Amino acid sequence: MLVCEVLTLFPGIIDAYASESILGKAQASGFVRVHSINIRDFAEGKHRVTDDQPYGGGGGMVMKAAPIFEAVDRLRLDGEERRILFPSPQGRRFDQAFAEELSLESRRLTIVCGRYEGVDERVMAGLVDDEVSLGDYVLTGGELAALAIIDACVRLIPGVLGDARSSSVDSFSWDGLLDYPHYTRPPVYRGMRVPEVLLSGNHEEVRRWRRKEALRRTLVRRPDLIDRAVLDVEDQTLITEIKKEEGHEQD
Ligand code: 6GU
Numbered sequence: 675m676l677v678c679e680v681l682t683l684f685p686g687i688i689d690a691y692a693s694e695s696i697l698g699k700a701q702a703s704g705f706v707r708v709h710s711i712n713i714r715d716f717a718e719g720k721h722r723v724t725d726d727q728p729y730g731g732g733g734g735m736v737m738k739a740a741p742i743f744e745a746v747d748r749l750r751l752d753g754e755e756r757r758i759l760f761p762s763p764q765g766r767r768f769d770q771a772f773a774e775e776l777s778l779e780s781r782r783l784t785i786v787c788g789r790y791e792g793v794d795e796r797v798m799a800g801l802v803d804d805e806v807s808l809g810d811y812v813l814t815g816g817e818l819a820a821l822a823i824i825d826a827c828v829r830l831i832p833g834v835l836g837d838a839r840s841s842s843v844d845s846f847s848w849d850g851l852l853d854y855p856h857y858t859r860p861p862v863y864r865g866m867r868v869p870e871v872l873l874s875g876n877h878e879e880v881r882r883w884r885r886k887e888a889l890r891r892t893l894v895r896r897p898d899l900i901d902r903a904v905l906d907v908e909d910q911t912l913i914t915e916i917k918k919e920e921g922h923e924q925d
Pocket of ligand 1: 806
């Protein structure tokens, strides 16, 4: 079982998300455990202060190292191995390959969430194994990133999504393409028609159309992904067709 521990000043954020929907069911079924730990419980003094002014001056506050080290010391009393992650824009870019790597991790995933303007660098130096970034933008804290990381890992665990979804293209060992468009009833809504091929009942034509639309979207929206996608000779034929079609759109 994947065990995730999230050290945070806002455990309610983690508990709220992790108890709902797929993640909530995955916990109930014993595929994963998500445990929130309040860093404030490990802070000293009557006021349990977790942050302080930065050495060198300047604005903002910095999260103190001690409460975070103390919290991890406590966790380690169980003798379990841990991979300690720190969500931050300075980290290794999180992608599907990183999610697959983490979902196969035998150690516990312990995620330290920073808040405010920063965390004492000795947490990174003395505790953290990997800094992980969701992308080139700044969140106000690590909690959303921690949940995104956990969510992406948990849906890769066999059984979590159930049979139907685990066999669908995007959910297991991603082929690197964007998803094809989806439709459900009615066949016409506000004048917009469901593509005829999807109503045809011809499974082979449906399969080919979906593959082609996945390729089309990827070529148009994220051409950078095409180079690393897993493509066969049919895909090359479809790409040639798409390039003709898309070229003719400009006429
Ligand atoms: Cl992982 N953390 C924070 N705080 N901000 C981010 C991020 C992570 N990834 C992008 N922005």
